Amino acid sequence: MNLLCLHGWGYGGRLWQALVQALPDWQISTPDLDWRLGTLRLADDLARQLKAPTWVLGWSLGAQLALRLAQRHPQVVSGLYLIAASPRFVAGTDWPHGLAEETVMAFRQQFSRMPERVKQRFLALQVLGDVQRAQLAPLLESGQVDADDPSLPTGLEDLLTTDLRPIARPLCPIHLLHGAQDKLMPLAAARWLAERYDAPLEVLADAGHAPLFSSPEQLAARLQALVDD
Template identity: 30%
Template structure:
């Protein structure tokens, strides 16, 4: 499969991974600023955005239907050394990539990420599986309406910048074709089944955790839990912020990425 990757800017290599049902255009409002300092690689994950028509194979059992498979695909086409930044589901892909390529992935930024999206008896900071299933059924029935509701949910809990963040999300999302149905279904199965809690402590690289304290999709306490598990991590918890903190606080996000890449220059 040929993944669509747009590379812009110059400097240390940073790979940006979007969330489920999205595409790399969602980063546009911060990518121009980041590209002044970094060489950015904006990836459309399999079946999403401009990677939508790269291959018909997104069925269960295909390489792109698992976190491990997506990490393997990315490893084949990414630079020799890079920082990886993943949002939501993209954060889980970033974790897998860091575990698979510990010498190539220098550092991680996990944006609104959780090791486990679904609630379990020993994990209270997840969503009910039935909620995810219902969402996917609605997505198949009416993609546009359901995604507009999903975007509204993503900025739920935000402060004064909520309205502008929602406008940005909607504008960016519908600039590209909707993900193919098989990719959406494969993504749902990843959301339902992925559980990285047992792997997370094996990450040795420095990690930035960037989280909205009012996120209703990935619980803030999941980020706090990861912060405890990851010995070399920094948690930035943003007040009055939902699931898209890099849009609600773009300047803080860019500053945090600069500090992650250049701690001696941009440190506290």
């Protein structure tokens, strides 16, 4: 089985190393995403590299890219597994399921002055509320890119400005996994996606923004069950 893993903002492909080891019989691609290309060009570039049929696993900003990829190139995507997904990161008058705009603007300004501090704050928010945070924090930290990575500013802008609510539902099966304690992408956002896309949603009560990342064998078992179904 072919699997493409798309990481979130602040990370690189090495984030998926443990999952790759847990699925030894799969052909797994874990690219380092250059957000300077923008999500549309990234989606098109990835589509040219895929061997159909390919399942796509996307986390956080990577989940938004996965949706773009499946919607634009349905011929190469056989299914989506989206972790901590939301169509829009920032709250608005017609979208209550995100971070407050003033919080996001402060986050953007701080990143321009103190990128390392913002990156660490982002990590703290990702593990907040997760019962496995003691094991999860060092795992996520090992997957981070350096604070001076040139793709980070553009990726942050994509995270703060993307709104995927208007796009049509991708044609492939979609499965959602979300932590009930997610402080970055509220559970209500995943429920919105589940209803709009008629997609099954699994909620982990004691998990935050990175559910099952500290248990790659359990994540691998869920993926295997999907393709065996």
